């Protein structure tokens with residue numbers, strides 16, 4: 056997947072695209088894979104990097120959502136559990152089974168959660184993971200040696216999926232490209248082209264150099280997540296906003312706060328929130344919060360009260376209280392929550408929303424990473440109607456994601472690359488960039504050559520997950536990454552200095 060080839064395809068062929076998608080997060084990339092694999096001519100543009108916004112800032116769970124079960128939202132859980140099963144099947148290099156323990160501190164919690172989780176197991180049907188079961192106090196302590204023991208009575212263990220969100224986004228961009236889509240990052244949609252009130256194309260600006268382009272499309276999909284209202288209002292200035300972004304923050308701690316391979320799930324904190332402590336890439340992620348925010352931003356920042364909430368609640372459930380100095384990284388993301396009561400929103404599912412404006416602009420938002428494939432299927436069914444395309448059956452239920460490979464990798468660090476791991480090893484550059492990070496020189500070369508990484512941030516935040524794993528070490532690694540990339544991309548010393556400085560400024564927002 057190379058940006059120069061995508062750019063040539065974008066500018067060199069003036070035929071209209073069947074479907075143009077704005078937004079390169081989970082929703083847009085899923086839609087591009089779906090549409091291209093049906094055989095449609097597809098363009099996807101992303102203003103920044105793929106998954107720069109919400110899609111790289113999730114809790115990293117591929118889940119049915121135990122809490123939705125508590126709310127009685129059975130159809131939503133059923134759909135998500137089915138998608139969980141399909142994703143395990145189609146992206147085994149990125150998704151794996153993770154055990155979660157709900158520790159219990161009152162006698163009635165064991166049977167209460169136990170029954171609920173049996174329903175959860177049952178809803179997954181043949182695509183289920185390992186079944187849930189009750190645990191004694193000793194079982195819990197064996198699995199979670201650092202859990203708070205005071206008043207602990209036992210627990211319940213259940214299984215869900217865990218994944219690497221940004222790597223899935225990159226692999227989806229590669230899958231879409233392999234299926235024939237034109238997929239370009241750092242290409243902003245600056246306006247809509249209209250004819251007789253109908254959207255017929257996009258105005259674009261290349262963030263690399265500022266060139267302006269116009270492309271024609273039979274249909275345009277707005278998959279811009281928390282930014283969706285901006286494009287809706289570009290289409291119709293009177294359109295009422297439908298999004299209410301809500302911020303979720305995660306803290307990343309050293310692994311010794313949660314040794315072992317089991318996650319902790321607190322279904323209801325004192326103030327009614329769900330809290331996770333999850334092992335991920337050799338660290339422990341604690342999250343999350345739910346704070347309404349007024350304005351969408353590409354780099355949301357954790358509020359002091361959110362950090363305080365997470366630290367104090369982690370202290371309640373762990374034997375050792377985490378302090379600000381223990382935090383390796385803090386990251387915030389914005390949930391694209393839809394206010395369905397406003398606007399003429401047509402709901403195809405209780406979780407995601409698809410709206411078709413009078414101009415033909417299709418907006419899809421809401422949902423979650425786990426259900427991206429189903430969201431894509433729904434929106435492309437809709438796009439075929441709007442664009443009057445020959446309807447074609449969805450193929451993604453059985454379409455492997457780029458890199459899909461079941462073979463265990465001897466080098467565990469590269470397992471997230473799936474089938475590409477062998478090519479990365481073949482580059483014979485195993486030297487690490489930084490002693491506290493596992494990232495190797497070979498990976499940086501691979502990111503620049505084959506994964507459309509354009510900046511140091513692309514490599515350290517999303518192609519690898521260094522920024523989330525250790526923000527300070529990432530900042531120290533930035534000059535070396537910039538030099539390697541400059542050689543690959545033909546950049547000069549000024550670019551190296553500018554990139555190093557820009558990344559240091561960004562990373563300073565991820566440390567406490």
Ligand SMILES: Cc1cc2nc3c(=O)[nH]c(=O)nc-3n(C[C@H](O)[C@H](O)[C@H](O)COP(=O)(O)OP(=O)(O)OC[C@H]3O[C@@H](n4cnc5c(N)ncnc54)[C@H](O)[C@@H]3O)c2cc1C
Pocket residue numbers: 077078079080081082083100101102103104105106107108109110111112113114115116117118242243244245278279280281282301302303304343387388389390391420421422423424425426
């Ligand atoms: C804290 C938190 C935890 C979560 N945890 C989970 C979880 O564990 N499991 C799960 O399944 N889901 C989870 N989710 C939900 C999931 O992350 C989101 O539903 C999903 O990532 C949304 O993807 P999206 O593509 O709709 O939006 P985004 O990822 O935000 O993508 C929209 C893209 O559009 C681009 N864009 C905007 N305007 C333009 C323009 N004019 N031109 C070009 N591009 C543009 C943006 O740059 C952005 O990259 C979580 C969400 C949050 C916030």
